[in-house]
Structure formats: structure tokens, C-alpha cells
Amino acid sequence: MSSIRHLIPALSTIILIATTFASNQPPEPPRPFLIHDTAPAPQWEQAYVVGNGRLGATSLGSFPSETIILNEETVWERKPDTPLPTDARAILEQARTLIQDGSPHLANQLYTSKLQSQNARPSAYQLLANLNIKHNLQATSPTFTFSNWKITDTQISAKNPARHTITLSAHIDIPPDQYPNLINPTIVIPRTKAFLDIALNKQHLGSSSKWNPITNYPTTPPTSPNTHLLKPGQNTIFITYKNISTDTPLPAPATLTTTPPLTRSLDFYRGINTTNIALPQGQITRTLIASHPHNLIALNITNTTPQGLDLTLALSRPAGASTSTDHNDLLITGQAVLTSDFKTPAGTKFQARLHPIINTSKTNLTITPDNQLQIQGGSSLTLLITAATDYNYNNPRAPLTPNFNKQTLKPLISAKNLSFNQILTAATNDTASLMSRCNIDLGSTPSSLTQLTTPKRLAHLKQNHLTNIDPDFIEDLFQFGRYLLISSSRPNTLPANLQGIWNPHLYPRWNADFHLNINLQMNYWPAEVTNLSSLHKPLLDFTKRLLPQGKTLAQTLGYDGFTTGHATDAFLQSRIMTKATWWGGSLTSSSWLTDHLFTHYQFTQDKTFLASAFPVLEQNARFFLTWLKPDPNTNLLLTGPGASPENSFWFYDKQNKKHQVGLSLGCTYDQQLAHQSLTNYLTAARILDIQNQYTSASNQALDQLAPTTPIGPDGRVMEWRKPEYIEREYDHRHLSHLYAFFPGSQYNTLENPAFTNAALKSLNTRFEHSQDHTGWNLGWMTNLYATLGQSDRALECIQRLFKMKISPNLFDLHPPFQIDGNFGATAGIAHLLIKSNAKTPENNTIIELLPALPNQLHTGSAQGLRARGNFTIDQMTWKNSHLTSLTITSHSSLPTTILANNKTYPLIFTNNQTQTLTFPAP
Template sequence: MKKIYLVCVISIFCGKIMAQSSHVLWYKQPAEFFEESLVLGNGKMGATIFGGVTTDKIYLNDITLWSGEPVNANMSPEAYKNIPDIREALKNEDYKLAEELNKKLQGKNSERYLPLGTMEINFPNSGKATNYRRELDLSNAISKVSYEIDGVTFTREYFVSAPNQIMIIKLTSNKKGTLNFDIKQDSQLQSKVEVKDNVLLLNGRAPINENAGYRVVSEYLEIKERGTRFTTLTKIKNTDGTITISNSTVGIKNATEALIYVSVATSFNGFDKNPASEGVDEKALAEKNLNKAYSKSFNKLKEIHIADYQKFFNRVTLDLGKTTAPDLPTDERLLRYADGKEDKNLEILYFNFGRYLLISSSRTLGVPANLQGLWNPHFFPPWSSNYTMNINLEENYWLAENTNLSELHQPLLSFIKNLSVTGKVTAKTFYGVNEGWAAAHNSDIWAMSNPVGQFGKEDPMWACWPMAGAWLSTHIWEHYIFTQDEKYLKEEGYPLMKGAAEFCLGWLVPDKKGNLITSPSTSPENQYKSTDGFVGATLYGGTADLAMIRECFDKTIKASKVLNIDTDFKKKLEEALSKLHPYQIGKKGNLQEWYFDWEDNDPKHRHQSQLFGLFPGDHISPLKTPDLAEASKKTLEIKGDETTGWSKGWRINLWARLWDGNRAYKMYRELLRYVDPDGKKTENPRRGGGTYPNLFDAHPPFQIDGNFGGTAAVAEMLVQSDENEIRLLPALPDAWEMGSVKGICARGGFEIEMEWSNKVLQKVSVLSKNGGKTKLIFNKKIKEITLKKGEQKVVLW
């Protein structure tokens, strides 16, 4: 098997040759905090490694372990009857009344993503450890720990295999009979630990979290045991020494080498199946995976794991030219970088890490990566570690297509299909729209689609927002336009896009000028200050709503044309699109967020939803709509660059779409700004949006969307595309004056390899996955190419 490794640049520092990596995170000490740990995952099982010397703590997760059970989408069957009153209040410009009435369109809050358990490997070492090293190699998704005690070298190697659905830990010592440890497990959830046939078992159940006023489906109330069951099986394989057991631990004495196999499973069996009565037999599944893996050798398991992982990771390589940065532990590299020093390979490392995280957390159909990806340690995680669909869930997948990980988009695409089922009920009961489907601010593994807010207890500024279906539907088109998979578009994608568009058609109403608007409307998590000083969120005709509807209609029209179907429906969309209330440019030159030219209550607010048409949409651009692009730029300048981690990720993409590479790069550097772990006490704490020592995104706290948004933005700086053209190096910063990239994808089913020097394109190679034609654009030079399926063409610039 041929192995391809990313570039390692050799630099000279202080007279020594230093090998500085663009694919290895490493540290001189164990992790004390979660934000210092190293994470592994196979898209379903997650492991968080602390790498301690006397105790190695490992958090375990399963992406299907959530509280709750299938949602009763019909929880509030007459909520829609409040809409005429809200619209009347808005028509009368009584925003205070509209704000109160809008709360009547609220349902239950989401369930939460839960930690499965904690595994501890305890070592009876009493000596002091020296030469400690802890690392994660992104080129093969393997973590290692090594150290010396009293002249003995101890090593550990960890990986989580997707093909074998197992975690493997190999422990060795270089002196015979000196390896001793025992393993114990516990969970924050209701659980029981026991040892049976030399296997350590942890069995438990996730809680049910009912919101006050939420009517549970009666058939579930009849089930005595409710909630998702889970199990963990841990077994040791030894070559020497003696396996030891107690009532609650397994271990080994006087060994030289040992393998630990960890298998996890839950009873989750789909968003619409009760996990207690209709669930998977989680014990049988965990046992099957354990036994299957246990019969294989470590080397075979490792070989299969690496081959499976590298088929995704090795598709893209990035080189940003020479670096003079020294080889330092990753936490020290971040601190040095925060002082303004050059470290191009750290910038590549962060890009690679984003792709690594998506490969590791997005391989389970119907269960996309959540706010924490796969790695949540908290019983009550921030924001329930749920699917926040007014930006965060979507941002998780901005890198899926353009960084050549299209298959990993499938967990989100299949989740959208689940949402459309509950969303049909939500459209009717909460919004009075009988066609199509709708989804709101939050969701969970049960594809909950209702607006949240605990039935009127929460602020409409975040709880009352029905546009998730419109936004998510654009991901379906993105998947098609990158892959050209017409079969998917016809059989699955288009019906979902049409359903989202049908809801939007039914939700739009005319304003006083005859233009189509939404009413009621909010702009995600932001508030206006009206001319009379009222601060609120509920209004009509919010720019973000209309931007998302424009994009939804535009892409659905295009899909209809590709498939040559639904001509009458396409005409309806085209007519509605022409009647949408147009964008407005405010007195400050900004793109208005509100129907009126009102002030923002927080002018530097983290959301920039009114710029949706610039990115991730594409109906605003410097070429097509120069006035709106300039107004978008002014909006970003007013907001400033200081914001949360995920918001920085979004703003970098926005600056890239404005073709301002240096501003995008400035914010990319700020995204990599060192942030102290949440629990760390220091005299001068480094807080705010940025990056934790383990390269996790700091909202703060940890949210994975900033990692994904940052990686997507690097690709966006290098290649931008639509159905007809590919722009090469459209937002290349001065700092990246030379470099190369291979494997970046462009719309139309193309894959790009290119080299540049002195910011000038030297050579580009284009591969067509399905055949087709496109225009290559660099600066003002255009080259048209036509390729057959599988054909690759080299173009000298």
C-alpha cells in the first residue's frame, strides 16, 4: 500500500535542523484539561485521550447517544392560529405586542448529546517520568504517548477503527515484565459496571428530558423502561504476564506488551424508532464487534484502519512554501504564532485538522456532527451539544465538498430527509402552511423541527426562526453541483428541495408595496433598535429570511431545469423570486439587516445572517452585484474582526468571497489565536474566540464549527467556483506568495491541482469526474476547457 504524507518542511533554527510538521500535533506533557486532550473517532465512536503517566483518562462517546426519544411533532396542533394576530400587530407597527405574541409559536427545546463514559488506565509507577511525548498524527489518525521511568520506556498507541468499529490501545515496555495496569470505567449516566468472562462491561441508559407542557405520545408512556441504552465492552489481549480481574476492573501484571479492545454500542435505531422498545440489541452488537476485532492481529487492524482513513485524508495536500518557524510542541507553536510570528505549517496543520475532524465525526447516516462534533465530556453540555441550524450545523459541512470529502456530507443530507418528515407537521401546526416542510433553530438526533422556546418561555430573538429548511436545502444542491450525481438529485435531493421551497412559498405574504416578505420574521439571535427606542427581534421582512429564500428558490429552479421536471412549480418560484422585497442599502452604506434602516442593538453582533447571499449563498458577488458586495464589505467593517470562533470562520469565508485575501488571512491568523483551557486559572488569562491548545475551536467554550469554517475558508481563498467557471487563487494573501495544492474540488465535478509563485499561477491541472466544460479564471485571464469523464488536463498559465 502506497502511503502519501503531507509536506514536512525542514528549517534551520538556532543552528539546529528542525523538522516542523504540518500533520502532527505533539506536546511535552499530559493533558490536564479537555481542551488540551487529543481526539480520535471513526464517525460513530469517539475517544478523548489525556495521556497521563499514572492515570490515562479517556472519555468515550457514541454519536448516537442522546437523551430523549422520537419527538411528537404534533406537540402544539393549534399554534398556527396565533399567526394572524402577530401579523396584525406587525402591520400596525406594534412591535412590542408582536414580540409577546411570537412566543406563542414556541414548542419544546431539543434533547442533548451525552457522554458515554470515562475509562481510566491506572499504572502503579512511582518514579518520575522523563522524555514525555504525546502526539496525534493526522496522516494516519493514530495517537501515541511515550515516556521513561527508571530506565524503562513505556509507549502507548491508540486508534479508533471505522472498518472494525473498535478502539485499540497497544501498550508496551522495553523491559520484560515491567508493564502493569488496571482498567476501570464509569459513566455520568445511570449505569452499572461488572466483569464477566474477563470482559469489563459498562451498561447504562440515557435519560428522558421532558419539557413542561410537552405532550408525549401515549404509546411511549406505556413503556416501562424508556431512553437509549448503551454498552461498553473492554477486553485485554496479552502476549505475556497475567490478566487480573476484580468485581469492577480488569488489568495485567508483569507483562511486556498488551492490547486493549474497546467496543461501544447503543440501542438507537433511527430518529422515528423508540430506542427502548424498537431499539438495536446494543449488547449483541458490541459483542459482535469486539469478537470480530479480537480475532485479528494488531498489525492487521492498524493496516485496515490506516487504509480506510487515508482514502479520505490523502485526497488533498497543501503546501504554502518555505517556513523558518522552529519545531515546537503545538501549544508553544500557537503561543509563538499569537505573537505575530510566521508559521505556515501551523496554518496547514489547522487546515488538515479540520478535515481530520470531519472524517472522524461524520460517518453515521442520519446523525451529522453536532456542536462538539463527536467529543462531548459534559452531562449538561453547552447549548445541549445539539444541532443549531441558524449557522452552526451548516458551517460544520462547508468543507465537505470543496475539500474532497463529499461522502462525509451524507450524514447531514440524510438528516435533512429525516427533518422533512417531522417538518411537514411543523409547517402545518406552527405556521399554518399545508405544503412542504419547515425546520427551526435547533434540532437533535430525533429530527425535531419545531420552533424551540419551552412553549413561550424563551426570547424570540433566538427561539422563533423557521428558515432552517431553506438553508439546509442549499446543501443538497451543493452536493449535486460538486458531484454531478443526477440520480441522487432526482430520487432524494429534489423532493427535499421542493418541500423546503413549498413551505417558503406558503409562508411569504405581500407587504404594503406588494413585495413578498416573511411575517413574522427574526434575524438569527440579533435585535434591532427601532426609531422609538424599542429593542426587539420580531419584525417583518428580515433580510436574512429573504436571502435564504432567494437561494432556496434559485437552487430549486436550477434543480428543476437539470431534471427537466415540475415546469409549473418552477414558474411559481420564478414569479415569487421576482417579487421578493429587494435588498436595501442603509445610510451607513451597509447591507440592511432589517426591513427598515434601524440600528442593531449590538452593532458588532457575532451573526451576519443578512450576508447569506454572499456566503454560503452566491447571488451576491463583486462581479454580479458590485453595489451589494460593497455594502456587504461595509457591514463587515462595521462589525469588526473581533468575534467568536465560529463567527470568525464565517467572516473569513465572507472576506474571501469579496476577494480580499489579506483581510481573510488576517482573520485566519486571529482564528488561530491561542486561548487558555476553560478551567485553567492563570494571572493573565487568554480568552475570547480562537484556538485551544489541542487546536479545538474556542467559541468559547469549545464548538467545532470554527474548525470546519476555518478549513473551508482556506479552500475558498484558493478556489471559488459556480456551475460555469472556476476562479483560481481569488483571495490569495500576500503571506502565501508561493505554494501548491492538490485535490481541492470545484463545482461542476472538477478537481484542481495547481502551483503558484510570487502570487502568480504557474500550472494548473484539472480532472473531470463526470465530463463537462468550464472556464478557468486567474486575474483577468480566462481559459475554456472541455473534458471527458475521468480526463485530466494540464494548463500552463
């Protein structure tokens, strides 16, 4: 179908229905949304998380010792500012001249040596504290220690003789009569920052690194969770430490531990994490929630054994904090530390408080001299955890003067007089009310699969990801992404960072910061389309707060308006960062952010919001008006110098020497963002009836803008506009040159077939050359394939995600954990079912239903999806890939055209009307 104007209208049955009813009780889910396992998480990336937007908690489900990792979204180190050189403008102009003169490699060298010489990076998000729980019970199962340790291999690094690789081996004997009693056998090794591999009986068990320090290894290979490698009699363990310093003492010996029968689960429709431990005379249950209504974390522990509760609790942090007590409350107070030494206080000051609530006089509480809390007797205990920091949302660079005692006690005033069940009900109703806004049913999965633990179900899918389609599991992935957004992004909080709000480290990978060249924006792709528009607000507010620092950066570089570097942090740092131009050379991330402001308006039609966002849209347009320069050869406007995010090209100089280069003029990504930014600004100005010198200049700039999306001789979209800029990586993870197709809206399949065909060729090249992906790359590919109408490839991306990048707790893995892939997957699954990026000649939204429905998901239904123009799909059903019914509400009384079953259905609405359509069978 090549043009909107060629679509054929069709008749349908239209029935007006009554408005929806209101209820204080959220509806029950259509089925349980649960992930579960029968063993503790062997590493943090397999743990279960809860969050209330500000506070997060992670449970590994361990026993008898458990660590609950606690997070507060504003605990960040603050690195010293590293200002750009005062002659930054001259340097940038010199780089532009060098590129124009045919020497982009020299421009690259100049940029790196002068503007990136300090190798600045954003500050790091840090954990708040650990809650350490020890159940003081007599051993219920045996523990064995490996013995006869030997060094079996040593390899000295050729590049660095001070570092080497060493392999150790040891034996353990399991008496045959004790072997049947080993439940959840796990090898426990000391934590180390050295890269590490572990094998049992010559079968690989797992790997570790400083970014992902694993200490617990179940004795089952990760690829075959049904296969136990431990056997009666002698067993041999091999541990290889890689890149370890020659003077580092080797860690202490490993042990084999076992645990009682254990189950752990996460109900992510309600936000309840439960761990059950079965003991000979009873059961221990830990229930963990994060309450948004009460602004706290709550943990309930019950013990039905005759012994009753016997616990030791402590708060701890690797550095930068001290513990104290306040009556029976445990406190930990401190300040974030620089990641350069993990000692120097720098950044957010904080305090966390643990308040115990006992439910019987039989329970005794004792504070130890080292600030631990011992609890003995009784059968039930509730722990309330609160936290406060000195972070100033209105001006992050000017910390508040905190009263931590008052701030951490405030949430307890109402909550401490409530039962745990009352706190639980308020928290879960709050979460479920948001989750219930959108549901999808993609078909049925056999009960033989749905009854499996999540790791086993994932392993089954991985055995043949192309044929083992699990519709319920795809629904789970969709809803889990929504759960993560609900848990990590609420109004009046920071936006979700690279890890949402969950982090066990002082120095997480990529700082767990805000990467602005795809990652932060991808976090919010599901917000509008899956009916969580209010959760978009943290990103929208954050974008507005970036304005002052962004204006400073633009002025330092000699431009008007505002812009940002490729990454920032909680302190709104805005500058050119890192040591390579392909990372730090991009200056258009601000435009990607401002597009979210306009997208929010498109979905909500909220003119008051648009008016509040207009100054930011205008400032970003003003940046382009001064950054765009005429091409000496064509007199058309080009962006630059700029980089296509994290990608680079080969360039041969006049001596035929090859150079890796990131900078160019008018790269496709920058040109597309210039077009998107100026178009959004002018559209907003027309809606708000604003005309000024900048609207006039923007109209002129759009007319003179060089083509945004050049197509090469091979029919693909060119990432760089000159053919002598040679593509280096056909499998590169970023798809920046396809921005205008998704999430941008310059092109659509109805009006721009030539461009969308070129985009598809480019996307296919990346997909087919990729042997490995990042999780977020597959999320982006899913959305692009869905937007381009390629249902089979979109589903294959989802299946590859399951096969390669989804952890047994449904976390997306870069690796390690990056939350953006979860959000990208959720949005991509939604875009299989709905698309609203095109308009009729009358400027009405076209809502395409089932635009990329895979054949394997041929029958199903959806409720609560949203479309631009402020429309809600209250209900739609399909059978045999044919839309059978639709109920739709126009909340702004705007007309629309439905495109379904290859026909169009124009609809006119009045008074926020709801209409129902039925479609005859084909």
C-alpha cells in the same frame, strides 16, 4: 472587474495527460502532520481525539492515572415532546398583523408568551463512558500538599445572598535540592461546578466553570508556557470560587504532583494518538486509534521496564449506567439520563465492551469484585472497545430492540484474531486515503518553529499575530479540520454535532446538539471543496430524515411544505424553541439545510442523487409559497414573522419607550433564503425536466419577491428592512444578512459589484467592532472575506483565530470547544485558493484560482481541491502570487472557464479529460 462579459480570453498551453493510477496504499504525506506536547493536557479542551465517524475517544495523556473519554454518536437524552399550542397559526398571524401595524414589540411579546412559553430546547448529547487506567507503579517523582489554608476574602452576591465568592490561600515549601527534579509540575484541585480562578505566586494560572471543569493546572501561565511560576522555597496558591452556594462545603486541599518525562502526540494524517512516559528503567507507550474498517476503538499499551505491565482498568459513567463482566471483558450498560436531574432514564440505551488481548503467557488477568480488570506481567496489551445502542437511524423516535451482547461482540469476531499492528494499519490506511485527497503548500516555516511543541508554537504566534505568519501552521489548521470531519462524519452516521462526536459531559454546552442557523451547516463547508464529498452524506441524509417532523411543524403553523426551528437533536425534534425570539423566531433553517442538497449536486453532477433530494427541495419551496405574503404597501412578497438568527434591534414605540425586538417581516436573512430555496428548486426541476403547479407558483413568487438585500444610506446591507429598526450590536457574531454572498450564491464579485461592496462594508463594520469573536464567527468571516476577494482581511481572520480561539490541540473555542470553527477555517483557507460560485453567460462554471491569495503566502501549490461542475484541481502551483501551472480534470466532461492572473481560459473537455495549463511569467 465588474462583469463576466468584460473578461478578456487569453491563450495558454494545453496538454492532455493520462488518467491517474490506482493504488491500495495511500500516498505518504508531503510532511508530518503532527501536534505534540511534553505534558498532559490540563483540561479536556487540550486533549487529543480519534474517531471513526461513530465512535470517538479522547486522551489527556496523563500518568500514572489516565482517563480515556469514550463517545458513541447516538447516546442522547430524550426530552419529552413539548407540542406547540393548537392555535399556533392564529398566534403567528396575529404577530404578523401587529408588525404590519407598526408594533413589532407587541408581536415579540405575543410570540414569546404564546409560542415560546415552554422554553423548549433540544435534547443533549452525552458521553458513553470513561475508561479509567491506573498504572500501579512506585512513585517516580515527589508529590507535595498545600497547607495552612486560609480564607483571604469573601464577597456576598448582592443579587443572590445565598451565593458568594470566596478566595482561599495556602503555602507549599519546595526544598531547593528537590526543585531540579520537578518534572511537569501540576497543581491538582478537586472538581467543582463553581466558577473558579487559580493563581500561583500572584500569577494567574487558569479558570474553570461548570461547562469546563478543570482539575489540573500546569505551573506555567497559559500566555507564557516557557515561564515557570514555581520556585524553590515557599510558594503561595490562591483559589477563588465564584458563585458558590453559602452552604456548600469547600473542596479538599490541592496538591502539587509531578510526572516523569512525557510526550504525547497526534498524527492527524493517519489518526494515531501516542503517549510516551520515560521511566528510569524503561518506557511506557500508549497508542490509541479509532478504526473505521473494524468499527472499534483500539488501545495498545507497552511497558519495557523489568516490572512489566501493572494496570487497573475500569469503565465508569457519572450517572445512568452499571458495570458488569463477561469472562475477561468489562461491560458498562445503561441509558441516557435527563439533564434536569441526572437521574431519570430517558433516551438512548447503550452498552460498551472492553475486550483485552494479551500477547504473552506472562500476563495475568484478574477481575475484581467491583468489576475492575487488573493486569500484571508481560510487556504488551491490546484493548478493543466496542459499543452499541438502541438508536434507530431510520426512525429515531422508535427505538430498536437491542441485543447488546451480540452487537458489541460482532466487531470482535474478526478483530480479536488480528495483531494490533494489523488493526492499526487498516485504520490508518483508511484515514490517510481520505486525508491524501487534498493537500496544500502555502510556503515554508523555519525549523526553529516547527520543532517547538504545539503550545509553544501557538504562544509564539500569539505574541504578534499580525506579523508572525506560520504557513505550515495554517496548513495544519486546514488539514486538522479535514481530519475532524473524517473522524466524526462517515456515511450511515449522524452528522457531526456542535462537538463532532467528542464530549466528556452528561450536559455539554448548548447540548452539543444540531444548531441549524449556522453551526451544523458550517461543519460541512469543507466537504465538497476539499475533496471529502462522501462525508457530506450524513448531513444530506439527516436533512431528508427531518422531512416528516418538519412537515408537522409547518402544518401546525398553518403552512404547506416543511420547515424547522433553529435547532434540533438526534430525535429530529422540529419546533419553535427557547425563550427569546432572536433565537427561536427563525423558521428558515430548513432552507439553509436544503441548500446543501443542491450544493452537493453542483459539485458532483449526480442526477440520481438530485432526484432523490428533489422531494425535500420541493417541500421547502412549498413552505415559502405559503409563508410569503404581499406587503400591503408594495404588493411584493415578504417572509415572516421571522428573526435574523440570534440578533435583535431596538424599536421605539409611540411613547418613545425602547424595546429589544427580534421579529420582523422580510428580514434580509429570510428573504435571501427564500430566493435561494426557490432558485435551487426551480433549477433542479429544469435539470430533472419536472413541471408542475409548484414550479409555476415558484417562478411567480420569485418574480414578486421583495428585494432580498436592501442597502442602507451608509452603504451597508441592512439586516432589517425598516430604518426605524435600529441596529443593537455592531459586533454581533452572526452574519446572517450576508448569507447570499456566502455560503449562498445569489451574488458574486464578477456580476454584482454594488451588492458585494455593500456586503464588504457590512463585514468590515462587524470585524472592526469585534474585540472578541467566537471561533465560528472568525471562520465565517474568513470565508466571506475570501469570497469577496479580500485576501489581507481573510488572513487576518485566520491569524485572529490562532491568537484568540485555537486551543493547543487545535480545537476551535467558542469557548468552550465548538467544532464548527475548525470546519469554517478549513473551508476559508480553501477559498483563498479556489472559488466557483459564478457562471458564464453560457451557464458554465467559472473557476477562479487564487481569488484571495494573501501576499504572505505568495508561493505554493495545491492538489485535490474541487469545484462546482465536478472538476478536480489535480495540481496547481504559484510563485510570487502568480499562477504558474494547472492540471484539471472534468469528471462530467463539462466545459469551464478558468479565471487566473486576471485573464480567462475557456476549456472544453471530452471523455472525463484531464488538461494541463502553463502560464507565462508576468
